[in-house]
Amino acid sequence: MKANVLEAPDQPIVWKEVETPIPGPGEVVVKIKAAALNRRDYWISIGKYAGLKYPAILGSDGAGIVTEFGEGVDPNWLNKEVVINAAFNWGENDNAQGKDFKILGLPDDGTLAEYVKVTAENLFDKPAYLTWEQAAAFPLAGVTAFRALTVKAKAKKGDTVLISGVGSGTGTFALQFALAMGCRVFVTSGSGEKLDSAIQMGALAGVNYKAQDWAEELQHLSGGFDIIIDSALGEGFAKFPDLCKPGGRIVFFGGTAGDIPSINGRKVFWKQLQLLGSTMGNAADFKAMLEFMHTHQIIPVIDEVYPMNTAGDVIKKMGTSAQFGKLVLTI
Ligand SMILES: NC(=O)c1ccc[n+]([C@@H]2O[C@H](COP(=O)([O-])OP(=O)(O)OC[C@H]3O[C@@H](n4cnc5c(N)ncnc54)[C@H](OP(=O)(O)O)[C@@H]3O)[C@@H](O)[C@H]2O)c1
Incomplete structure (x- = not known):
C-alpha cells in the first residue's frame, strides 16, 4: 500500500x-476513504510531542470500509462503512485514561495511508447522513469538545459559554455542540473573518484575542461566562478567571499558545471556579457524541479537502492556523 511516512522530525x-x-486477533484492516488532520499531526511532524518514534505514519482520524478481520472479530464488520475512534485502551476509570492509553497515529501507524489496522472495538458505524469527508472529520476533535462540554463543564441550556480560538477543529465542534445544547455562545479568534463565520453559525458575538482590550470587550458583551472552553493556554488564559461568573468552569485540553504565565488563585477560590483539564474521551463519550450528532444532524466544518498524497504540505499549512475547522484528505 501507499502511505504518508514521516522519517524524522522536520x-x-x-x-x-x-x-x-x-490484522491480528481482535483487529481489522480499514481501507481509508477519507482522513482528517489534528494539531497533534503538526506537533509530531516538528518533533514536539511525547513518545516520538520514526518512521511514523500519522493520522488519528479516518473513515473507510473494513476489508479484513483477524481472529475473534465479529465477521459482520466485513465490508461495513466505519469511523474509527482514535482513543485506544482508555481503561476502567471514566475520570481519566489509564497508563496503556494511546492515540492512533503514533505509536501505531495511523490513517494517512491507503489502509490502517485498528482494534475492532474502536470501530463505529459511519453516520449515514455524513459524507466520507465529514465522517473522517469528527472523531478526535469532536469527542474532545464533547467531553469538555458535557462530562467536564456540565453544559446546559441557557449557559453562557466562551469558545476561545474558534477557528480550531476542536473550537468549531465546541461551537456547534454548545449551540445545539441551547447555550449562549461567544467566541474569540485571531481572525476577523473567522469571527464572522462563527457568528454566521450562531455565535452571539466574538472578539479578536490579539486586540489589547479583548477581555474587557468580552465581559461587556457577555456579562460573564458560566463555561470557558480553551485549547490554547498562553497569556490570555490568565484573564479567564475574571471573565467567569461565580461558580464558572474553565475546561482546557491544549496549549497551542504556550504555557499559562500566572493566574490569580485568590480569584479562583473566591469565585468558586473550577479549572478542569480534559483529554479526548472514552468509548461512552464517543457513543454519546454520535447520538448527539445524529439527533442534531451536526455537520462538521471542513475548511478544505486535499488529495491524500499531499498530506505533508497540508500538515505544514496547519501550522499557519489559516484554516477554519478541519483539514481533510481523501484517496
Ligand atoms: N488533550 C486532548 O485530548 C486534545 C485533543 C484535541 C486537541 N488538543 C490540542 O488542542 C489544540 C487545538 O487542536 P486542534 O486540532 O483543534 O487545532 P487546530 O485546528 O490546528 O487549531 C489551532 C487554532 O488555535 C487557535 N489559537 C492559536 N493561538 C491562539 C491564542 N493565543 N488564543 C486562542 N486560540 C489560539 C487558532 O484559532 P483562530 O484561528 O480562531 O485564531 C488556530 O486556528 C492543540 O494544541 C491540540 O494539541 C488536545
Whole structure:
C-alpha cells in the first residue's frame, strides 16, 4: 500500500510504498476513504510531542470500509462503512485514561495511508447522513469538545459559554455542540473573518484575542461566562478567571499558545471556579457524541479537502492556523 511516512522530525513527509497491514486477533484492516488532520499531526511532524518514534505514519482520524478481520472479530464488520475512534485502551476509570492509553497515529501507524489496522472495538458505524469527508472529520476533535462540554463543564441550556480560538477543529465542534445544547455562545479568534463565520453559525458575538482590550470587550458583551472552553493556554488564559461568573468552569485540553504565565488563585477560590483539564474521551463519550450528532444532524466544518498524497504540505499549512475547522484528505 501507499502511505504518508514521516522519517524524522522536520523532514518532508513522503507518500511511498510500505507494507500493507495484516490484522491480528481482535483487529481489522480499514481501507481509508477519507482522513482528517489534528494539531497533534503538526506537533509530531516538528518533533514536539511525547513518545516520538520514526518512521511514523500519522493520522488519528479516518473513515473507510473494513476489508479484513483477524481472529475473534465479529465477521459482520466485513465490508461495513466505519469511523474509527482514535482513543485506544482508555481503561476502567471514566475520570481519566489509564497508563496503556494511546492515540492512533503514533505509536501505531495511523490513517494517512491507503489502509490502517485498528482494534475492532474502536470501530463505529459511519453516520449515514455524513459524507466520507465529514465522517473522517469528527472523531478526535469532536469527542474532545464533547467531553469538555458535557462530562467536564456540565453544559446546559441557557449557559453562557466562551469558545476561545474558534477557528480550531476542536473550537468549531465546541461551537456547534454548545449551540445545539441551547447555550449562549461567544467566541474569540485571531481572525476577523473567522469571527464572522462563527457568528454566521450562531455565535452571539466574538472578539479578536490579539486586540489589547479583548477581555474587557468580552465581559461587556457577555456579562460573564458560566463555561470557558480553551485549547490554547498562553497569556490570555490568565484573564479567564475574571471573565467567569461565580461558580464558572474553565475546561482546557491544549496549549497551542504556550504555557499559562500566572493566574490569580485568590480569584479562583473566591469565585468558586473550577479549572478542569480534559483529554479526548472514552468509548461512552464517543457513543454519546454520535447520538448527539445524529439527533442534531451536526455537520462538521471542513475548511478544505486535499488529495491524500499531499498530506505533508497540508500538515505544514496547519501550522499557519489559516484554516477554519478541519483539514481533510481523501484517496
Ligand atoms: N488533550 C486532548 O485530548 C486534545 C485533543 C484535541 C486537541 N488538543 C490540542 O488542542 C489544540 C487545538 O487542536 P486542534 O486540532 O483543534 O487545532 P487546530 O485546528 O490546528 O487549531 C489551532 C487554532 O488555535 C487557535 N489559537 C492559536 N493561538 C491562539 C491564542 N493565543 N488564543 C486562542 N486560540 C489560539 C487558532 O484559532 P483562530 O484561528 O480562531 O485564531 C488556530 O486556528 C492543540 O494544541 C491540540 O494539541 C488536545
